[in-house]
């Protein structure tokens with residue numbers, strides 16, 4: 306781990322903590338407490354990103370030239386830890402982790418100047434239009450067509466599982482501009498505004514009763530050619546670049562948050578002999594194993610993050626992080642659910658809406674356990690399924 310001699314990490318942590326404590330509104334902390342998803346509650350996340358933006362901290366991982374604070378990997382980790390401690394919502398990932406880096410790497414200067422500041426300030430909220438009905442793992446088979454017409458493309462087709470599409474102002478999308486040659490060769494990367502005539506968004510209800518994913522329909526949607534990122538028919542290059550960033554997003558914060566939730570539950574729950582679950586030797590052993598695994602994972606993530614900061618794209622190690630991070634989330638969810646026993650059974654989505662006045666059926670420490678467990682079933686699918694990631698590792702890392 307890099308230890309820049311000039312950075313006093315303890316002072317940095319104190320500075321971050323003081324700012325977060327002074328600026329975290331109670332309603333944001335409460336909304337975060339009720340969130341049982343890998344995605345944040347959008348109005349809360351937007352409000353919080355605006356607060357961070359005012360301080361210049363909206364995108365800790367961005368280079369200084371594009372509005373990042375210039376922190377090293379350790380500072381970024383400290384910031385994530387402190388955000389979590391303070392009850393901050395998760396970052397709106399599609400913009401800050403996906404669209405932003407892609408525009409820095411492949412956008413024109415005009416696109417960077419227009420979109421990046423608005424992305425940082427949360428004026429623009431982005432969603433990701435990659436998957437289609439029939440084109441998920443086999444993304445290159447996508448069919449949504451963009452036909453050139455003067456200075457525009459005309460788009461017809463559909464995207465599915467588009468997270469937060471109903472709450473987004475913009476979408477970055479992969480569209481088919483040619484059916485010649487290999488499927489990868491006829492794909493183009495486009496930026497579009499969600500209020501463009503011809504776009505319809507239909508909700509999909511999740512397993513845990515929350516609505517985050519959508520299906521999006523395009524019916525003769527006109528998008529300026531100037532909104533293309535990279536060359537026509539070369540969108541696959543841009544898409545692959547973006548996916549590496551998507552798959553190497555931080556898993557540390559959710560894992561640490563989950564460990565804290567398990568610990569709180571185990572302190573509140575009692576075993577048959579009346580003693581707290583946290584004192585049970587078998588349980589303590591399982592919790593210790595989970596903590597060791599989490600710390601090993603965090604060290605690995607830090608190595609990848611430092612390499613990324615040094616200018617190397619994450620490469621196939623992004624897939625390793627994706628597989629391990631998702632597996633660990635699911636394991637921790639199970640441990641949490643087991644720790645709350647029967648209290649984990651009720652699923653009460655209405656009690657998880659920020660500002661609700663619904664009487665919760667179970668105590669606070671168990672309120673989001675089942676909803677979180679159900680939500681995280683998707684973590685081995687979203688962003689590329691675990692099976693497909695394993696194939697990438699087998700090919701690119703193990704040379705099989």
Ligand SMILES: Cc1cc2nc3c(=O)[nH]c(=O)nc-3n(C[C@H](O)[C@H](O)[C@H](O)COP(=O)(O)OP(=O)(O)OC[C@H]3O[C@@H](n4cnc5c(N)ncnc54)[C@H](O)[C@@H]3O)c2cc1C
Pocket residue numbers: 432433434435436437439440441442443465466467468469518683686687688689690691692693696
């Ligand atoms: C919560 C959530 C949020 C999402 N958000 C977005 C979003 O914002 N934008 C977006 O574009 N997409 C999004 N997705 C879609 C996601 O990227 C796809 O679901 C994923 O890539 C899998 O594609 P699929 O659903 O079409 O499944 P399929 O590709 O049909 O796969 C079905 C099963 O077959 C297996 N399989 C498929 N091919 C292979 C293979 N070659 N080798 C071994 N096994 C294989 C898969 O692992 C899986 O188990 C989201 C999905 C989820 C669950």
